[in-house]
Amino acid sequence: MRSVQGGRLKDVESGLSEYSNRLVRLEDTVSRLVKDNSKLRDKLDDLEFRSRRNNVRILNVPEKMELDVALTFVSSLLLEVLGPSGVLSSAPKLDRAHRLGRLPDDPTNARPRPLICCLHDFQDRERILRRRDKSQLFFRGGKIFIFPDMISSVSEKRATFLGVKRQLYDRKVRFSLRHPARLHVEHSGERLVFDPVGEAQKWYDSTFQQAH
Numbered sequence: 001m002r003s004v005q006g007g008r009l010k011d012v013e014s015g016l017s018e019y020s021n022r023l024v025r026l027e028d029t030v031s032r033l034v035k036d037n038s039k040l041r042d043k044l045d046d047l048e049f050r051s052r053r054n055n056v057r058i059l060n061v062p063e064k065m066e067l068d069v070a071l072t073f074v075s076s077l078l079l080e081v082l083g084p085s086g087v088l089s090s091a092p093k094l095d096r097a098h099r100l101g102r103l104p105d106d107p108t109n110a111r112p113r114p115l116i117c118c119l120h121d122f123q124d125r126e127r128i129l130r131r132r133d134k135s136q137l138f139f140r141g142g143k144i145f146i147f148p149d150m151i152s153s154v155s156e157k158r159a160t161f162l163g164v165k166r167q168l169y170d171r172k173v174r175f176s177l178r179h180p181a182r183l184h185v186e187h188s189g190e191r192l193v194f195d196p197v198g199e200a201q202k203w204y205d206s207t208f209q210q211a212h
Helices: 002-051 070-082 122-129 152-159 162-170 197-211
Strands: 055-059 094-099 115-119 137-139 142-148 174-178 182-187 190-194
Touching: 002 152, 055 122, 070 094, 070 115, 070 137, 115 122, 122 142, 162 174, 162 182, 162 197, 182 197, 190 197
Parallel strands: none
Antiparallel strands: 055 115, 055 142, 094 115, 137 142, 174 182, 182 190
């Protein structure tokens, strides 16, 4: 009887050991797949970001102003808005221009769809986004806004730096937010680069709290 029970116990122990080994292998596989998936998502985000690197997004332009010639309209709009300040000396060449999304059933009571345009010259795009005159922009009597065309995941990552950016601005510390979402800081002769916002905040707290 004891021999039978002992044999059964060994079978159970052997089975548990095998299940434990399978679980370890499964956990290793899942961990590897999670890492691979993260790398693939980063690569896809990078490819999509690069495909939009020459784009700008223009908000609050009333619907149907462009009629059926969005390319010519947006090029003229940019010159009309940014030419007087010296940002553009001529109408920029565009590769593409269109509205984003479907026309609402009642455009009169809906927010205008964004205009997306792809500038042929990347330097034109940089001049538009980095214009020295940061005053409000107006087109045909209405206020408009011009932003970079970011993918949602990058926009979310960049938004996480808002708090530390405000703190750096208040301290008059030079910084810039660069592709895709890295904070570059110049302080005391050093150039620092932060990817996760937590690391940037940790550096700020340790640097300026110690100063007090």
